[in-house]
Every structure is written in structure tokens, then in C-alpha cells.
Amino acid sequence: MNKNTAIYAVILSFGLALVLAVPAKKPVREDKQMQLIELRESIKNDADWLKIPDSTWKKVLSPEAYKILRGHGTEMACSGKLYTNKQSGTYACGACGLELFHAEKKFDSGTGWPSFVAPIEGNIISREDSSYGMIRTEVLCRRCHSHLGHVFPDGPPPTGLRYCINSVAIEFRPSL
Ligand SMILES: [Zn+2]
Numbered sequence: 001m002n003k004n005t006a007i008y009a010v011i012l013s014f015g016l017a018l019v020l021a022v023p024a025k026k027p028v029r030e031d032k033q034m035q036l037i038e039l040r041e042s043i044k045n046d047a048d049w050l051k052i053p054d055s056t057w058k059k060v061l062s063p064e065a066y067k068i069l070r071g072h073g074t075e076m077a078c079s080g081k082l083y084t085n086k087q088s089g090t091y092a093c094g095a096c097g098l099e100l101f102h103a104e105k106k107f108d109s110g111t112g113w114p115s116f117v118a119p120i121e122g123n124i125i126s127r128e129d130s131s132y133g134m135i136r137t138e139v140l141c142r143r144c145h146s147h148l149g150h151v152f153p154d155g156p157p158p159t160g161l162r163y164c165i166n167s168v169a170i171e172f173r174p175s176l
Pocket residue numbers: 093094095096097098141142143144145146
């Protein structure tokens with residue numbers, strides 16, 4: 001081995017050691033997803049969901065989900081990936097993971113947002129919302145009080161209700 005080859009070999013092994021020593025940086029979205037899973041696993045009783053500081057929610061939710069769930073925002077119509085989902089399964093809160101709607105209660109409202117005739121009983125709370133000069137009924141997750149959307153009295157039978165839910169505020173769990 002001549003001198004130059006030896007130098008190259010040393011540089012190469014240093015480089016390789018450096019690459020192996022520094023773990024690949026995970027994409028932000030995947031990283032947040034992991035932190036959200038860890039947060040959910042760390043909460044042992046329902047009351048503790050309401051003690052989570054806003055800074056933690058900001059850390060574990062995607063910017064879009066944070067804006068809707070914690071900032072009471074509304075996504076653009078037809079923008080959500082669950083709007084046209086017709087698979088059977090369950091829809092859960094995008095923040096705490098509580099199951100909120102069964103897929104068989106979903107219907108095509110033509111509005112641009114996932115719509116349901118009824119929630120899983122006891123898992124949704126509602127309150128009056130007078131923002132934007134309208135009187136509407138806001139619906140929130142019973143457990144973590146995250147904003148989900150609104151409920152309107154123009155739905156199909158049997159309830160006559162339309163739970164108009166932001167796609168980004170819920171996650172879909174297909175039935176096995
Ligand atoms: Zn929740």
C-alpha cells in the first residue's frame with residue numbers, strides 16, 4: 001500500500017465511522033407521530049387529558065391538525081383525505097385517540113367534509129359557537145376537548161343531524 005492509498009483509507013474509515021455514529025434524522029411528521037403515541041401511552045386517566053399544556057399539543061400534532069384541533073379552525077372543503085373514505089372501521093380523535101364515530105354512521109353530505117348522522121354515544125360534547133357572526137353548535141372530543149367540527153340539524157334520518165367533521169381532526173382505524 002503506498003502512502004496516498006493509506007491516507008485515503010484513513011479518511012474513508014473516519015467518514016464511515018462518522019456516518020454510522022450520527023443516526024439518520026427522522027422526518028418531522030414521523031417524529032411527531034411517535035411523540036403523539038408516547039403521549040397517549042403516558043396518560044393513565046381521562047382527567048389528565050385536560051391538563052396537557054398547549055405547548056405539548058403543538059409539539060406532537062402536525063401544524064394542520066394543531067390549527068383545527070386546538071385552534072378551533074376549519075380545513076378547506078374537500079381537502080381532507082377521509083372525506084371520501086368508505087371503508088368500514090372507526091374514526092378516532094386525532095389528538096387523544098378516543099373513538100368517536102363508527103363508519104356505518106358516515107354519509108355523503110356533498111359538503112366537502114366527512115359527515116356522520118351520529119357519534120359513538122357519550123364520546124362527543126357540544127357547545128354553542130357564536131364565532132364569525134353565526135350561531136352554530138361546535139362539537140368536541142369528550143376526553144381531551146379538542147375541536148372536531150360542528151353539528152347541524154339538516155342531516156338525513158334517523159337522527160336528522162349532520163356531524164360535519166374536519167378530516168384532519170380525526171384518524172381512521174379500518175376494521176380487521
Ligand atoms: Zn380527544
